[in-house]
Amino acid sequence: xxxxxxxxLDMHLHLREGEMLKTVAPLSARTFAGGVIMPxxxxxxDNENRLREYETAVRQACSPHQFEPYMTLFFxxxxxxxxxxxxxxxxxxxxxxxxxxxHSEGGVDSLQQAQPxxxxxxxxxxxxxxxxxxxxxVLDRERDFLSNYAWLAKSFPRLKIIMEHITxxxxxxxxxxxxxxxxxVTVHHLLITLDDVAGGMLRPHLFCxxxxxxPQDREALLDAALQAHPKLMLGSDSAPHPVHRKESSCxxxxxxxxxxxxxxxxxxxxxxxxxxxLQDFVSDNAQWIYDITAPKKEVxxxxxxxxxxxxYGDIVPMFAGEELAWHLVEP
Amino acid sequence: xxxxxxxxLDMHLHLREGEMLKTVAPLSARTFAGGVIMPxxxxxxDNENRLREYETAVRQACSPHQFEPYMTLFFxxxxxxxxxxxxxxxxxxxxxxxxxxxHSEGGVDSLQQAQPxxxxxxxxxxxxxxxxxxxxxVLDRERDFLSNYAWLAKSFPRLKIIMEHITxxxxxxxxxxxxxxxxxVTVHHLLITLDDVAGGMLRPHLFCxxxxxxPQDREALLDAALQAHPKLMLGSDSAPHPVHRKESSCxxxxxxxxxxxxxxxxxxxxxxxxxxxLQDFVSDNAQWIYDITAPKKEVxxxxxxxxxxxxYGDIVPMFAGEELAWHLVEP
Numbered sequence: 001x002x003x004x005x006x007x008x009l010d011m012h013l014h015l016r017e018g019e020m021l022k023t024v025a026p027l028s029a030r031t032f033a034g035g036v037i038m039p040x041x042x043x044x045x046d047n048e049n050r051l052r053e054y055e056t057a058v059r060q061a062c063s064p065h066q067f068e069p070y071m072t073l074f075f076x077x078x079x080x081x082x083x084x085x086x087x088x089x090x091x092x093x094x095x096x097x098x099x100x101x102x103h104s105e106g107g108v109d110s111l112q113q114a115q116p117x118x119x120x121x122x123x124x125x126x127x128x129x130x131x132x133x134x135x136x137x138v139l140d141r142e143r144d145f146l147s148n149y150a151w152l153a154k155s156f157p158r159l160k161i162i163m164e165h166i167t168x169x170x171x172x173x174x175x176x177x178x179x180x181x182x183x184x185v186t187v188h189h190l191l192i193t194l195d196d197v198a199g200g201m202l203r204p205h206l207f208c209x210x211x212x213x214x215p216q217d218r219e220a221l222l223d224a225a226l227q228a229h230p231k232l233m234l235g236s237d238s239a240p241h242p243v244h245r246k247e248s249s250c251x252x253x254x255x256x257x258x259x260x261x262x263x264x265x266x267x268x269x270x271x272x273x274x275x276x277x278l279q280d281f282v283s284d285n286a287q288w289i290y291d292i293t294a295p296k297k298e299v300x301x302x303x304x305x306x307x308x309x310x311x312y313g314d315i316v317p318m319f320a321g322e323e324l325a326w327h328l329v330e331p
Numbered sequence: 332x333x334x335x336x337x338x339x340l341d342m343h344l345h346l347r348e349g350e351m352l353k354t355v356a357p358l359s360a361r362t363f364a365g366g367v368i369m370p371x372x373x374x375x376x377d378n379e380n381r382l383r384e385y386e387t388a389v390r391q392a393c394s395p396h397q398f399e400p401y402m403t404l405f406f407x408x409x410x411x412x413x414x415x416x417x418x419x420x421x422x423x424x425x426x427x428x429x430x431x432x433x434h435s436e437g438g439v440d441s442l443q444q445a446q447p448x449x450x451x452x453x454x455x456x457x458x459x460x461x462x463x464x465x466x467x468x469v470l471d472r473e474r475d476f477l478s479n480y481a482w483l484a485k486s487f488p489r490l491k492i493i494m495e496h497i498t499x500x501x502x503x504x505x506x507x508x509x510x511x512x513x514x515x516v517t518v519h520h521l522l523i524t525l526d527d528v529a530g531g532m533l534r535p536h537l538f539c540x541x542x543x544x545x546p547q548d549r550e551a552l553l554d555a556a557l558q559a560h561p562k563l564m565l566g567s568d569s570a571p572h573p574v575h576r577k578e579s580s581c582x583x584x585x586x587x588x589x590x591x592x593x594x595x596x597x598x599x600x601x602x603x604x605x606x607x608x609l610q611d612f613v614s615d616n617a618q619w620i621y622d623i624t625a626p627k628k629e630v631x632x633x634x635x636x637x638x639x640x641x642x643y644g645d646i647v648p649m650f651a652g653e654e655l656a657w658h659l660v661e662p
Contacts, residue, residue: 137545138530139470198529198542199469202582207533214468247579249647251533316580 001303007294010035012235023313025061033297034068044074080120092127127160153178169220184235204251228280266326300329332634338625341366343566354644356392364628365399375405411451423458458491484509500551515566535582559611597657631660
């Protein structure tokens with residue numbers, strides 16, 4: 001049994017820089033037709049030079065695979081003039097509330113003060129991608145941030161707003177409230193809850209931000225994904241760290257799923273008899289939401305056991321050493 | 332400035348076996364006058380030989396410090412005859428629901444089936460010490476277990492029941508409901524919440540069972556401890572693991588606080604102006620609850636900076652490398 005996906009897209013992807021970029025970029029590029037590349041590098045992608053330089057590095061690292069990197073800028077207060085100049089080079093601008101996740105120390109303190117930038121983005125039709133968490137109690141951060149999404153959606157009704165990596169039933173419900181609100185969801189948040197991270201032994205390779213939530217939250221996310229909710233798209237948030245930063249006294253947040261994301265989704269959508277909806281979830285929804293046309297790329301998978309490697313380079317993937325029932329057919 | 336404590340007791344302590352026992356036992360014995368020794372060893376303490384053998388090993392490891400090990404048995408269905416024979420050698424019997432924490436695989440599946448043992452314990456005045464968690468969602472386990480405590484308290488109104496290492500405001504409130512319900516609380520649950528464990532980086536050395544909860548829970552525990560709530564006593568649940576079992580892909584549960592537990596409490600009780608209540612919390616309440624007389628031992632602390640060692644043997648303590656404002660005056 002084989003299964004074909006056309007132009008799968010990863011709408012939330014961390015590729016890092018340097019050697020890490022060279023290790024991980026091909027692992028996304030061999031299966032995905034494109035991806036939204038996050039800008040939260042140590043030196044954030046927040047000006048034209050940095051953007052050009054990073055895009056070049058990403059394209060080089062993905063080569064010779066066919067892969068379109070949809071570049072983003074790190075949100076700060078940009079002038080309308082700059083945004084007009086840069087708009088054709090980016091798919092959106094990613095906003096991090098200050099200090100919320102990896103390399104977000106330079107993020108936004110006040111949404112109010114960013115109004116002119118939001119207004120310019122709305123006029124120029126540049127989507128706003130948001131890491132939507134407050135600095136409150138870890139399990140409440142996403143839910144507590146929803147009021148900010150409401151303010152954004154009402155204040156800028158023609159601004160496309162993407163709630164990135166949603167993790168709660170509340171966020172799924174929120175999708176219905178405003179026409180201009182969309183979301184990405186990761187593979188791992190369809191699979192795990194806080195019980196998997198900290199309910200038995202503590203599992204640093206399942207630790208990410210936003211942290212996995214309650215079983216009811218996972219069910220709501222899974223329901224929405226399995227029916228290919230039209231305002232929801234895959235964004236793996238695959239976030240590699242070298243093993244010494246994950247297995248230590250102080251473990252970095254991020255789950256590395258890029259090389260197995262589609263295989264995991266095949267297992268999941270097949271389990272629930274929803275394989276017919278997978279194409280929409282991993283590609284068509286994203287093309288409609290962002291109004292883009294992905295490069296044409298067909299990827300085939302075979303129903304055949306696949307052992308997830310213990311490591312890719314120095315990175316431990318999710319489900320390291322375990323068997324998956326679907327296997328990528330190399331072209 | 333110095334502060335004296337008389338006969339501090341650690342009413343919930345893991346001392347392990349072998350080399351680990353030799354490393355950690357003196358670290359408790361030099362400051363505490365006694366402690367309740369948990370029986371969940373790889374081979375549980377659940378018969379007379381094992382109990383005698385373990386008590387001897389503990390006493391040897393504590394020597395030459397003056398330290399009374401209050402021994403416990405691992406709960407299983409024991410005959411009244413056996414319990415009558417053993418009762419003077421133990422302070423209580425520790426019940427673990429099956430599979431809930433370290434080496435609890437042989438724990439209890441059904442409280443109902445254990446009724447004859449509870450009845451015999453009640454008659455013989457042997458306290459029941461309980462790890463009160465269900466196998467539900469990790470943050471709900473203690474609250475969901477409260478109905479079991481209610482059943483126990485009502486069914487065996489003369490059985491002394493200790494809710495071990497409580498972590499929630501709900502458990503603090505529950506203390507008021509039944510005369511025969513008491514509790515221990517750890518030092519770390521007075522200090523940390525889930526935000527400290529997983530709200531920033533992931534901190535395996537702050538990972539324990541039951542896991543730290545919400546800020547409101549910590550506040551309720553702290554309020555009760557600072558007023559030396561008469562049904563509450565210190566039980567550090569100090570639980571050493573070698574560093575390779577804490578910093579790995581699969582980290583063991585347990586926080587090692589024994590050598591610094593009293594120093595941390597001094598800092599905390601001083602901060603809130605409640606030093607007058609510390610003696611009750613760390614000793615007198617326990618003696619009243621268990622109706623025991625602790626060996627007389629005076630321990631002095633000095634207000635002087637103390638650097639917590641990075642390791643004790645192969646064990647990383649809580650607050651490794653950090654400064655505490657109180658220092659043990661060696662006798």
